[in-house]
Amino acid sequence: MAIISLGSMAFDAIETPFGKVDKIVGGSGTYVAYAASHLTQPIQQISIVGNDFPHEEIDELQKRGVQFDGVEIVPDQKSFFWSGKYHLDMNSRDTLVTDLNVLANFNPQVPETYQGAEYLMLGNLMPTLQLSVIEQLRKRPDLVVLDTMNYWMATAMEDLKKVLLKIDVLLINDSEARELSNEYSLVKAAKKILQLGPKFLVIKKGEHGALLFNEDRVFFAPALPLEEVFDPTGAGDAFAGGFIGHIDHTKNISFENMKTAIIVGSAMASFCVEKFGPQRLKEISRQDIDKRLSEFVQLSNFNISLV
């Protein structure tokens, strides 16, 4: 049993109100892999890096059950680089630099060893690349999860719509849901988006939690109220990794189990934002995760029998 995970592996330079880092490891695929590997193994990674991507990082991920058969290492080019600066409220950011480097000519190849995987996590990346991976799989995975962002809605909507027809679960944030549907009400937005292909829609609302929609059902997952969000980079990817990691760990794609998967994803996101980059996702132990999950239970459980 395995997850195939497509996403970038890259370097980021990040500035937040709490500090600044010049060049640390990042990328959607990196965050997904670190988060998911706490819950299940193997993670069958599909990505591309340059000659500058640290060997120690690859060793660290491999130790955690992340397979690299599908990761292309280009010897004479640099890894993807992104630089951004967060505003004071941490809800919005400006992109300062995007150097595609190896990503410019990325043509993902699904290795033979990955064929047959039960779950597919399509991390945030060009929709054409996401589609290519889906089409290379001889057996359709039991669940295909897609993460995307407003950038692709603005620049590659037609490609994105083709991908939407082939997936099961879409992960987007509230402003992206509004953009994709042209509806302000998230309930109306969800109805429209569920007609575009996905059977399940997760709308992430940052500090306000997340909503899961499926047919007429809806689930509201809280976000852990945090005193400080240190660096939001990768929080959405960590959420996706926790989500798909829980699904693979439990082999259960029911609505009820997806509720729990969203709580696990929220827990992973809550760790992710505590330090720069994927640092906290590397440090945390199984005990840390269990403790955080019980905080989520405390946070949202109530007894209605007294009413």
Added chain:
Amino acid sequence: MAIISLGSMAFDAIETPFGKVDKIVGGSGTYVAYAASHLTQPIQQISIVGNDFPHEEIDELQKRGVQFDGVEIVPDQKSFFWSGKYHLDMNSRDTLVTDLNVLANFNPQVPETYQGAEYLMLGNLMPTLQLSVIEQLRKRPDLVVLDTMNYWMATAMEDLKKVLLKIDVLLINDSEARELSNEYSLVKAAKKILQLGPKFLVIKKGEHGALLFNEDRVFFAPALPLEEVFDPTGAGDAFAGGFIGHIDHTKNISFENMKTAIIVGSAMASFCVEKFGPQRLKEISRQDIDKRLSEFVQLSNFNISLV
């Protein structure tokens, strides 16, 4: 066993993107009374109205166990009138008219028949009036709940701070919590506000639910995702009425039971916004309320045992 409820009884003219009403019954005390009376009786009302306040409304409230010994009817003046217009997102509004009328000289008197009540709900009103009611009570209620708003923070902060020292539960929204504490993080805001007097703090976040803070504990109540919010007027008061109504019904002021009280309050608020004014709060039956509460259970319950 009883609740004393202080609040305005008034007329409102409201414009929302869905329509417009010229002069309908409103006021914080009216909404609190309608919401609370579904859960418990009597509600011992303290308010003031003019000669124009409809007899049928008073009859209707009395039928629901709302007592009027503490409601002054001024024969030669008009009731308080407020007019406002909501913006398209329904999260903000402009006040168009505020005619204080009878409220200008309101000097609330606690009738002898109200002395001994277990619970006190101080609806949104001038802090000096809220303080006056607290000081007239010979036996301190088991729980004093305060609703207030940014207007009083801007115009009567010193009075408001005196009230905060004498209450148990403060109900405010997220922007008010930030204003009162000068902190953006709601966790930090809550810590500061709990040092101003209240033992419990409820931060209402509209469509994003509500947070309950007490010492180091926190609870996150979801809001029901609604397709349309028809008229947000009175939602906060309906929340307060559901909250205090549940507390009086159960006679239990523990943190655990306050969680449930917040869910009941959220359910009442979700009904309130479905039509103009307090109309939906008048129409709903016990079955409607039970059904809505079970929707909240569905919305937020999850099973963590599989992780």
